[in-house]
Each structure stands twice: as C-alpha cells, then as structure tokens.
Amino acid sequence: MLRIVKPKTKRAKRELEKRAPKLEENSKKLLLLHGTKTTASIKQVLSDFYHLRKEGGKAIKYTKKxxxxxxxxxGGETSLEFLSQKTDCSLFAFGSHSKKRPNNLVFGRMFDHHVYDMMEVGIEDFKSIETLGGGRKAAPQAGSKPCFAFVGEKFESDPKFRHFKELIVDFMRGEVVETINLQGLDRVFLCVAVGDKVIFKHCAIRFKKSGTKVPRVELIEAGPCMNMVLRRNREPSTDLRKEAMRLAPKTSKKKVKNVSTDSLAGKVGRMYVPAQEVGDMALTKMKGLKRERRAEAAAKASSLRNKSESGGGDVTMGEAENEFAGSPNKKLKSKGT
Amino acid sequence: MASEMEIETLPGAGGEHELDLGNLLVAHYRDPVTLSNGTAMSEAERDVEYVEQGRNLVQVLVDRLFNMPSTVDKTGRLVTLPKPSFQLPREKPLPKPRPMTKWEAFAQTKGIKKRKRSKLEFDEGKEEWRRRHGYKRVNDENDIPIIEAKAGDEPGEDPFLKLRESKKERVAKQDKNQLENLKRAAKQGGKGALPSTLQLAATSLAVTGGKQPGQKLSKNDLGDAAGLASTATASIGKFDKKLPGEKPAKKLGKHRKFLPVVDGQGKEKELITNVMKKVLAENDFSGLDVNKAVRAHNVEESGKPSKKVGGKKRAEGAFKKGGSRKGMAPSGKSGKKSSFGGKSGGKAGGKERKSSKR
Structure with missing residues (x-):
C-alpha cells in the first residue's frame, strides 16, 4: 500500500518548494565540515570561508568532527551526501589534518546531492581576516558581488589549475545578477599560479581619483590570504558533466499588459483609476457658507438695496432664500459628474 | 567555455587576457614577467608583486565596466551586465514536466479542452453572487435548511446524511484517483516526476506493527494484535503466563478438529450416511416437478427473462421440496440442515444451471 505524504505545515511546504529543482536555480549554498583532526589554521580557514559566504544563509558551518x-x-561520501541532502547545500569544504596531508582542505561540488567533483589543497602561509584586519577601513560589504582575477599560464594549460579556477568561481561568485552598482565593486579574489601552488588572496578594492571617468584601482589585502598547494582532484565523468551542464530551455517572456516604452519618457504604464466620488468628499466647512449666515447676508444686502431703491423688499428676500435652498454639496456633485 | 570568453590584448602587461563580465572575471594567461625572470625577491616583495599583478587586471575590468552604458540611481551608477559566459554546472537536474493524469490523457485523445470558468456564480436561492468553490460557495449543501420530500423517498432515511455521505464518497474517489495518478507518474518518471511537495510512502498494516501516522489504533485492532501475539508461540499460547486482567485472545481463527478415536454416539455413522446421501441425491429426481423445471429450463435457454420479476429465481424455485430459499443456495453448504429432498433439489438445480449454460 502506498499513500501520499504531504507536508503538515505551510512552512514545511514552502521549504520543500525552495529545495525543488528549478529552471533558474538558487545560488549555491556552502557546507563547511571538519574532519577528525584539524589544526587551528584549518579551522580558521573554514570559519573565514563561512564569514565570506554567510550572508543570506548561503553557508552552513558544522563544527562536529x-x-x-x-x-x-x-564509501566515504555517504555521510557527505546525507549532509548535503539535509542542508540543501551543493558546495562543500572539508578541512582535515594528517601527517601525510597536513592542513588539508577539500573543495567539492554536488549535483543532485551526489558528489560531482572535488579538489584537495594544502593550506600554507595562511593569513586570516582577523590578522589582516579585513582591510578594516575599506572592508568589503558583506554579500557584495566579487570580482575574480586569475594570473598565470597554468590556468589555461594545466587541467588541474583549470579545475581549480572553475571551483573557485563557483564557490565565491554568489548570485548571478543582471545589473551591478559600480560603487559596489569592492572585492576581488586574486589567484596567481606559481609552481604547483596557487597564491590565493582576497582583496578589497578602493577607487582613487584619476582625473578621468574611470577611477584608479587600488587593492588592499583583506584576508583570507593563503597559498594553496594543489593535491588530488577528481573531475566529473563526461556523462555527469553533460547532465549538469544542461541549459534551461529559453522561455519566451510573457507579455506584460498595460506597459509600453516611450522614446522620451522611457517606461510608460497605464493604470486603472476608479471613478472619483467628488460629491461625497468631506470638505472643510466655512462659517460664512452656513445657511443662516447666507440668509442674513442676503437680507442685509436686500435691505440696503431697499433703502436705496425703497420698496419690494419682501419679494427679493423670498427669491434670495430660494436661491440658496439647494445644498452646496448637491451643487458640487453636479459639477463633479 | 574559455573560447566563448572575450579575448583582448592587455596593453600594460603584454599578452592576452580574458574577460567574463557576467561573472566579473578577468584572467591573464601569462606568467608575470617580473616573477619569472629569476631575479631574487624577498617574500614581502613577491607578495607586493602579486597584488600589483591583480591590480592591473582589476583595472582592466573596471575600465570596461565604467565605460559601459549606465543608469544613474540614488546609490550610484548601475551597469547592466551581460550573461556569464563561463558556464558552471547546475546543482540539481532540470525539473521534469509533470506527467499527465489519466483524465488529461483521455481529454487529449478526445480533444476535450479546458474551459475557463468564472470564479463567481449566481446563487438563485440566495439571490447573490457567490464563489463557485470553497467557503460560502454557491448552492452549499451545508447551508440547506430544508429538503423537500420526494415521492420516491424511503421513510426513515435522513436526506442530510445522504448528502454528507455522497460528498464523502466523492472526496474519497478523488483521493483515490490522485493516488493512482501519482503512482503512475512515479512509475513512469521516477522520483523527480512527482510534485516537489508530495511523496509516496509505504504504509504498514496495523497488526504487523509500524506506526501509521494520523491514524490511531482502535481498541479492536489492539485486541486483535494482542490475540495474535499471544498465540504466536509453539504451544499456541497454551502454556504462557497470563498477565493480570488479560483477556483470552480474540479471533483465534479456525483450527483443525480431530474426531474422537473411540466414539459411542454414532458420530462416525452420521458422517458416512451424509456422504452416502450426497451420492444418492445426484440421481434422485423424486422431488422434482418436471413440468416446472422444463419451463424454467426453456426460459433460460431462450435467454429471455420471464416477464415476472426474478424469473431466474422462480426457475430455481421450481423444485417442490426446495422449501426455503436457503435450501436452494447453489453452494449447497446449507443443504446439510435441510431435508433430504431439499438437498436433492439444490443439487439438481445446480446441474440444471450448468446444462443451461452449455
């Protein structure tokens, strides 16, 4: 017997919908894990990576061994895949330390909660965000879109370095955006290939006046900065790669109603405005407009006229009353409609 | 990937570089001259040189970005970026299209199209516009205060209950259809074919253990389970210690019965005569009204039901000594209780039917 299992709460349902495969995917989440043995520096590396990515809940750090x-x-991936499923993370960084591979960091990616590819690096000469002061004055804004700069012939020729480049971009790029604020360009991940190492530096960008439209760029090391010795790596199989690189079919954009573009005004929208009921509008009432006052004023005027012309006062008075009999509201209404 | 990227010559550093504006990525695939020409440099000097290399590259990127058409915003200048050219793998496979339900497939073959219906409908009784479905819907069965009696109504039947039950039935049917559709979808397209918020899970029977969420075990179910468990020993629970207040096991089921080896009450004789009677009854037509049987036979042969209601039953009742209907039951089990004649009738009836089918 099979039965349908539904989420019991709306919240659970929303969570499941968030995790479902989509045509346009969420930005990837990073899971940071510790091995049985770690050193202070590898722990710091993990927490610095967490610090870089934590904005918007895009990183999860577990401290358990x-x-x-x-x-x-x-068979060593089972637990990893389980944790990926649990946290809905498709990137992982696993820090460990052993005699054979000191200060080891494994970067990896998941596809459909199965390991896609991995790269192992040894951390040397590590300088944390804290020791560098995070480029304190010009500290990059949390969660801002980073730039990437790769220097070195090996990033083109050596498959291992190419793989490393792909991983770093995937790990750090954050959300894919359409527009960017030029003032928001405040960080760069700089990778220089030297020998079998990559010099990895996270720098803050500062703009200086140059006298032209384009400012002069200055870089300040903000940390984490380290040398990464490339160790083992595992690239995805061609089948898996083909599957994962599949592009979403292009969707024709739905026609937006009542919005058009104008060469002068740009975007022009037509909106519905309900009929204005001017007649029922509450207006400030002035004393001078009260009926008694009006009547009084009219009487005064007529009496003055009577004095000057003498006679026929009653009749004019009656006429004046009739004239003001209709309420001011009614008059306004007829105007409004 | 790399080939898709823009390639430009970098004026300052010499050599080419790649730009991917969508990812804000810039790469220079030449080893820096200053670092590779072998001049002795201290660690600090090297570090400065690396940053300088990076600075040059970022300057190229910034040059390009600041020269792109931009719109001015309160917070600064906004630049529209092209799509990233450096393609990265997806984190999950592309979503599969939802497989068609049975009705959808049928409708497609028949060319039935979905009509759009308005959300509101006019309620004649209430004389107002109401929703078609859901709370405060049009013609809501729950809101009917009086149901007029019809000529065909059976006395003592609650029409409100009938309405409620019919609703329950419709809901149950829909649930069943949904389950069937999901099962089919899962079979065709695997796990990914189901909606992301639904899952199919195996349920276990109450007796075999395993919690069924949302369904409490009834008292009877528990009793049954306890009864089964208490008899699941070698001695069928005969020598087990009973707990204080434990009732004898319910629903023990039918077990084999053995006849006594020595029997003084003629039980064995009775059994044998029963068998004998059964055999003799096969050829005994003494209790048969032949005319009636022939008539019944003819009716069945022609395939026309007699004008009177229950013609077939009448045909069965053609045996004089059939007595009650029970005696006529085709299974013949209850024949034991009835008289000899009745029994023969039952058998004969069975034969009659068989022949008529041929």
Missing amino acids: NDAIRPFEG
Whole structure:
C-alpha cells in the first residue's frame, strides 16, 4: 500500500518548494565540515570561508568532527551526501589534518546531492581576516558581488589549475545578477599560479581619483590570504558533466499588459483609476457658507438695496432664500459628474 | 567555455587576457614577467608583486565596466551586465514536466479542452453572487435548511446524511484517483516526476506493527494484535503466563478438529450416511416437478427473462421440496440442515444451471 505524504505545515511546504529543482536555480549554498583532526589554521580557514559566504544563509558551518567523511575514498561520501541532502547545500569544504596531508582542505561540488567533483589543497602561509584586519577601513560589504582575477599560464594549460579556477568561481561568485552598482565593486579574489601552488588572496578594492571617468584601482589585502598547494582532484565523468551542464530551455517572456516604452519618457504604464466620488468628499466647512449666515447676508444686502431703491423688499428676500435652498454639496456633485 | 570568453590584448602587461563580465572575471594567461625572470625577491616583495599583478587586471575590468552604458540611481551608477559566459554546472537536474493524469490523457485523445470558468456564480436561492468553490460557495449543501420530500423517498432515511455521505464518497474517489495518478507518474518518471511537495510512502498494516501516522489504533485492532501475539508461540499460547486482567485472545481463527478415536454416539455413522446421501441425491429426481423445471429450463435457454420479476429465481424455485430459499443456495453448504429432498433439489438445480449454460 502506498499513500501520499504531504507536508503538515505551510512552512514545511514552502521549504520543500525552495529545495525543488528549478529552471533558474538558487545560488549555491556552502557546507563547511571538519574532519577528525584539524589544526587551528584549518579551522580558521573554514570559519573565514563561512564569514565570506554567510550572508543570506548561503553557508552552513558544522563544527562536529566527522570520522565517516573521507571524500576521496570509496564509501566515504555517504555521510557527505546525507549532509548535503539535509542542508540543501551543493558546495562543500572539508578541512582535515594528517601527517601525510597536513592542513588539508577539500573543495567539492554536488549535483543532485551526489558528489560531482572535488579538489584537495594544502593550506600554507595562511593569513586570516582577523590578522589582516579585513582591510578594516575599506572592508568589503558583506554579500557584495566579487570580482575574480586569475594570473598565470597554468590556468589555461594545466587541467588541474583549470579545475581549480572553475571551483573557485563557483564557490565565491554568489548570485548571478543582471545589473551591478559600480560603487559596489569592492572585492576581488586574486589567484596567481606559481609552481604547483596557487597564491590565493582576497582583496578589497578602493577607487582613487584619476582625473578621468574611470577611477584608479587600488587593492588592499583583506584576508583570507593563503597559498594553496594543489593535491588530488577528481573531475566529473563526461556523462555527469553533460547532465549538469544542461541549459534551461529559453522561455519566451510573457507579455506584460498595460506597459509600453516611450522614446522620451522611457517606461510608460497605464493604470486603472476608479471613478472619483467628488460629491461625497468631506470638505472643510466655512462659517460664512452656513445657511443662516447666507440668509442674513442676503437680507442685509436686500435691505440696503431697499433703502436705496425703497420698496419690494419682501419679494427679493423670498427669491434670495430660494436661491440658496439647494445644498452646496448637491451643487458640487453636479459639477463633479 | 574559455573560447566563448572575450579575448583582448592587455596593453600594460603584454599578452592576452580574458574577460567574463557576467561573472566579473578577468584572467591573464601569462606568467608575470617580473616573477619569472629569476631575479631574487624577498617574500614581502613577491607578495607586493602579486597584488600589483591583480591590480592591473582589476583595472582592466573596471575600465570596461565604467565605460559601459549606465543608469544613474540614488546609490550610484548601475551597469547592466551581460550573461556569464563561463558556464558552471547546475546543482540539481532540470525539473521534469509533470506527467499527465489519466483524465488529461483521455481529454487529449478526445480533444476535450479546458474551459475557463468564472470564479463567481449566481446563487438563485440566495439571490447573490457567490464563489463557485470553497467557503460560502454557491448552492452549499451545508447551508440547506430544508429538503423537500420526494415521492420516491424511503421513510426513515435522513436526506442530510445522504448528502454528507455522497460528498464523502466523492472526496474519497478523488483521493483515490490522485493516488493512482501519482503512482503512475512515479512509475513512469521516477522520483523527480512527482510534485516537489508530495511523496509516496509505504504504509504498514496495523497488526504487523509500524506506526501509521494520523491514524490511531482502535481498541479492536489492539485486541486483535494482542490475540495474535499471544498465540504466536509453539504451544499456541497454551502454556504462557497470563498477565493480570488479560483477556483470552480474540479471533483465534479456525483450527483443525480431530474426531474422537473411540466414539459411542454414532458420530462416525452420521458422517458416512451424509456422504452416502450426497451420492444418492445426484440421481434422485423424486422431488422434482418436471413440468416446472422444463419451463424454467426453456426460459433460460431462450435467454429471455420471464416477464415476472426474478424469473431466474422462480426457475430455481421450481423444485417442490426446495422449501426455503436457503435450501436452494447453489453452494449447497446449507443443504446439510435441510431435508433430504431439499438437498436433492439444490443439487439438481445446480446441474440444471450448468446444462443451461452449455
């Protein structure tokens, strides 16, 4: 017997919808994990990466030791895949330390909660955000879109370095945006290939006056900065790669009603304005417009006229009354409609 | 990927570089001359040189971005970026289209199209516009205060209950259809074919254990389960210690019964005579009204039901000594209770039917 299992709360339903495969995907989330043995520097590396990505809940750091995770060994991925499923993360960084591979950091990606590819690097000469002061004065804004700069011939020729480049871009790029505020360009990930290492630096960008439209750029090391020795890596199989690189079919944009573009005004929208009921509008009432006052004023005027012309006062008075009999509201209404 | 990127010559550093404005990525695929020409440099000097290399690249990127058409905003200048050319893998496979339900498939073959219906409908009784479905809907069955009696109504039947039950039935049917459709979808397209918020899970029976969420075990179910458990021993629970207040197991089921080896009450004789009677009754037509049987037979042969209601039953009742209907039951099980004649009738009737089918 099978039965339908539905989420019991709206919240759970929303969560499931968030996690469902989409044509336009959410930006990837990063999961940071510790191995059985770690050093202070590898812990700091993990927490610095967490700091870089935590904006908008795009990073999750677990501090528990994981003895079941051995990414490059057969069967050592089960726990990793479970955690990826649980947290809905498709990127992971696993820090560990051993005699054979000191200060080891494994970067990896997931596709459909299965390991897609991985790269192992050794961390050397690590300078944390804290020691560098985060470029304190010009500290990059949390969650801002970073730039990437890759220097070195190996990033083109060596497949391992190419792989590294792809991973770093995927790990750090954050959300794909259509527009960017030029003032918001405030950080760059700089990678220089030297020998078998990559010099990895996270720098803050500062704009200086140059006298032209384009400012002069200055870089200040903001941390984390480190040298990464490339160790083992595992690239995705061609089949998996093909599957993961599949592009979403292009959707024709739905026609937006009542919006048009004008060469002069730009975007022009037509909107519905309900009929204005001017007649029922509450207006400030002036004393001078009260009926008694009006009548009085009219009487006065007529009496003055009587004095000057003498006679026929009653009749004019009656006429004046009739004239003002209609309420001011009614008059306004007829005007409004 | 790399080939899709823009390639330009970098004036300052010499050599080419790549730009991917969508990812704000700039790459220079030449080892820096200052670093590779072998001049001795201290660590600090090297570090400065790396940053300088990066600065040059970022300057190129900034040059391009600041020269792009921009719109002015309160917070600064906004630049529209092109799509990233450096393609990265997806994190999840592309969503699968929802498989068609049985009705949708049928409607497609028949060319039935969905008509758009307004959300509101005019309620004749209430004389106002109401929603078609849901709360405060048009012609809501729950709001009917009086149901007029019809000529065909059975006395003692609650028409309101009938309405409620029919609604329940419709809902149950819809649930069943939904489950069937989901099952079919899962079979065709795997896990990804189901809606993201739904899952199919196996349910377990109450007796075999395993919690069924949302459904409490009834007292009877518990009793049954306890009864089964208490008899699940080698001695069928005979030598087990009973708990204080434990009732004897319910629904023990039918077990084999053995006849006594030595029997003084003629039980064995009775059994044998029963068998004998059964055999003799096959050829005994003494209790048969032949005319009636022939008539019944003819009716069945022609395939026309007799004008009177229950012609077939009448045909069965053609046996004089059939007595009650029970005796006529085709299974013949209850024949044990009835008289010898009745029994023969039952058998004969069975035969009659068989022959008529041929």
